[in-house]
Amino acid sequence: MFKNKILKKLGAGLMAGLCAFSMLGTNIGSFKASAAETAQEPLLTSDEVIRQAATYLGVPYGWDCKGYDNVYSSTNPTKQSMETVRKKGLDCSGLIYATLTDLGVSTTGFPSNNPVPLNYWEYADGSAYHGCTMTYKGVTSPLEVLYEKVDADDHQYYENDNLMPGAVVSGVAKDDGIGHMWFYMGQFENRNAVLDYLVKLGFKRDTVSPYVGSGNGEGGKHWRIECNGSQGCVINNNVDGKALFASYLAYKVSSNEVTFSIKKCIDGTTQIVGKSSVDGTTAKYGVYSDKACKTKVGEIKIGENGTGSVKLVSGTYYVKEIQPPTGYALSDEVYVLKSNQTVTVYEDFETGSIRINKTAEDKLVRNVEFRVTGSNGSSYTKKTNAVGIAEFTSLPVYDMKTGKAISYNVSEINIATRYETPKAQNVTLTNGDADLTVDVDFNNELKKGKILINKQAEDFEVAGRLFTVTGNGKTYIPYTNADGIAVLSNLPVYDSNNNKIVYTISERDVPIKYVVPANQTVTLTADATTNVTFENILKKFTAEIVKKGFGNR
Incomplete structure (x- = not known):
C-alpha cells in the first residue's frame, strides 16, 4: 500500500x-542537541x-x-x-x-x-x-x-x-x-x-x-x-x-568540511618518519590556501606513526614543512593536499659539512688526500683542490639509530714522505656554524734534520771559521763558535719529489797555513743530527841545512 x-x-513525470x-560534515565530539535543534550544515x-x-x-x-x-x-x-x-x-x-x-x-x-x-x-x-x-x-x-x-x-x-x-x-x-x-x-x-x-x-x-x-x-x-x-x-x-x-x-545536505592527511617518509623510500630518536620531537606542517604559502589556514602535526591530518572546508590547499623533527632537514617542498586521501611528503636527514683547509710549508697543497670516518660506520675520501680546500658535504649530523650526534674522525692519508704526519682530529657537526659546517685546519710540516760541523785544527784555532752548505738549490753560511762547532737546524730532509736532499759542505776562506780540507756530502735523517768533522792540518815543509866553516872548513 x-x-x-x-x-x-510521483508519477512518471518525476523520472x-x-x-x-x-x-559529509564535521564531527563534533561532545556536542549534544535535541531533535528540535537545527544546524546550517549536517554533522555527517x-x-x-x-x-x-x-x-x-x-x-x-x-x-x-x-x-x-x-x-x-x-x-x-x-x-x-x-x-x-x-x-x-x-x-x-x-x-x-x-x-x-x-x-x-x-x-x-x-x-x-x-x-x-x-x-x-x-x-x-x-x-x-x-x-x-x-x-x-x-x-x-x-x-x-x-x-x-x-x-x-x-x-x-x-x-x-x-x-x-x-x-x-x-x-x-x-x-x-x-x-x-x-x-x-x-x-x-x-x-x-x-x-x-x-x-x-x-x-x-x-x-x-x-x-x-x-x-x-x-x-x-x-x-x-x-x-x-x-x-x-x-x-x-x-x-x-x-x-x-x-x-x-x-x-x-552536508558540511563541506573534509579530512586532509599526510604521511611522512624518508626521501626516496617508504620508511616512515615519526618521532625523532634524538629528542622525541615530530614534524609540523603549515597548511595554506595558496601555492606561494602566504596565507596560512591551519597546521598538521605529524604523530609518532608518521601521519597527521586536518579538517578543512573542501577546497584546494597546500602544505609546507615549518618545523622538522630534530635530526632531519627542513624541507622547502610544497605539496598539494587531496581531500580524504593521504599525501606522502618526504624528508631527508639533516646534514652538514666538514671543510678542510690545507696548508704546507712548501706551499704544495693540491691533491692532498683526506679520509673522514664517522662513528656510525661511514667513511669518505676526498682530495684537495688547487688552493688546498677539500669539502665533505651532505654528512648526516645524527645517527638516528642511537639518537646521538655522529663523531667524525678527520685524517690525512697517503702522506708524502717529505712531511711529518699531522695529527687526526675529531669533530661533530653540531659544533659547526649556522649551516652546520665545521672548518678543520691541517698543515704539512717538512721533515727536518740537523748538520753539526765539528771543526778541528792542529794549532787549535777553531773559532769563527766559515763554511758553505748547499742543497736543494739553497745555500747556507754557518760559522763555528769558540769550540769549533757550527750547527744548521731545520734543514729539509727531502725535496719536493720525496728524494733525500744531498747536502755539500765546504770550508771557506781557509787560511793559507792550512791544507784545504776536501768537501763532504751528507743526507739527513728526520729529527736527527748528522755530524761532520773538518780538520785543519798545518802545511808542512822540509828544510836542508848545509853548514860551511871559514875557508869552507
Whole structure:
C-alpha cells in the first residue's frame, strides 16, 4: 500500500532528472542537541558515508532489495542481517537506502521518508524539493540544491566544483529507461589511491581489492561506489548506468568540511618518519590556501606513526614543512593536499659539512688526500683542490639509530714522505656554524734534520771559521763558535719529489797555513743530527841545512 501511494503521487513525470546530495560534515565530539535543534550544515562526514557503504562491497544485485524488511509496509523497517543481505542482494537505490538508514539518517520533504527516500526517482526534481531536510544525531539541517537539471549530453555528473565526496547521485534514464544511483567518492589518482583510502577507513586491502575496478573508466580520477546489475556492489570510475541519463542535479545536505592527511617518509623510500630518536620531537606542517604559502589556514602535526591530518572546508590547499623533527632537514617542498586521501611528503636527514683547509710549508697543497670516518660506520675520501680546500658535504649530523650526534674522525692519508704526519682530529657537526659546517685546519710540516760541523785544527784555532752548505738549490753560511762547532737546524730532509736532499759542505776562506780540507756530502735523517768533522792540518815543509866553516872548513 505504502509503495503504491508513492508511485501515484510521483508519477512518471518525476523520472527526468539526476541528482546528487552530500552526507559529509564535521564531527563534533561532545556536542549534544535535541531533535528540535537545527544546524546550517549536517554533522555527517564523507568518511562515515563511504565507510558504511563499503561494508556492502561484494553484495550481489537484488532488484528492489533495500537491506531492510517492510520498507513499504511499515514506518519502522527492520534491518536484515548481513548474511541475509548477501543472499538477497541490493539494488542501486538499496545501497543508498541501507547505508543512510544504517547511519541513523532521516529526511523530510521527499515523497517517501522511511526514514529516507527508497528509490532514485524520488530525488529527481530539485526545484520541487528545496525545502527538504535531513536529521542526524538529533540535529536537523536543510538540503541545499547546488545545481539541477544539467544536460547529461553536454556534461558529466561530476563537472561541478560543489560536488563533494559522500554525495549520492541519482538519475533517471532517457525515454523512461531504468535509472541508477551511486555514492560519489571523490577524486583519486589511481586504483591504488582508492585502496589506500579504504585501508585508512579500516578495511583490509586484500578483502576489498576484488571489488575495486581497474581505473579505466570514463570518470578518470572521479570514483564512485555503486550496486549494478552485472557486478553487484563495487567501486569504479565509470559514469554509466543501464541507459543514457537525461540530466544531472545535486543537493548539498552536508558540511563541506573534509579530512586532509599526510604521511611522512624518508626521501626516496617508504620508511616512515615519526618521532625523532634524538629528542622525541615530530614534524609540523603549515597548511595554506595558496601555492606561494602566504596565507596560512591551519597546521598538521605529524604523530609518532608518521601521519597527521586536518579538517578543512573542501577546497584546494597546500602544505609546507615549518618545523622538522630534530635530526632531519627542513624541507622547502610544497605539496598539494587531496581531500580524504593521504599525501606522502618526504624528508631527508639533516646534514652538514666538514671543510678542510690545507696548508704546507712548501706551499704544495693540491691533491692532498683526506679520509673522514664517522662513528656510525661511514667513511669518505676526498682530495684537495688547487688552493688546498677539500669539502665533505651532505654528512648526516645524527645517527638516528642511537639518537646521538655522529663523531667524525678527520685524517690525512697517503702522506708524502717529505712531511711529518699531522695529527687526526675529531669533530661533530653540531659544533659547526649556522649551516652546520665545521672548518678543520691541517698543515704539512717538512721533515727536518740537523748538520753539526765539528771543526778541528792542529794549532787549535777553531773559532769563527766559515763554511758553505748547499742543497736543494739553497745555500747556507754557518760559522763555528769558540769550540769549533757550527750547527744548521731545520734543514729539509727531502725535496719536493720525496728524494733525500744531498747536502755539500765546504770550508771557506781557509787560511793559507792550512791544507784545504776536501768537501763532504751528507743526507739527513728526520729529527736527527748528522755530524761532520773538518780538520785543519798545518802545511808542512822540509828544510836542508848545509853548514860551511871559514875557508869552507
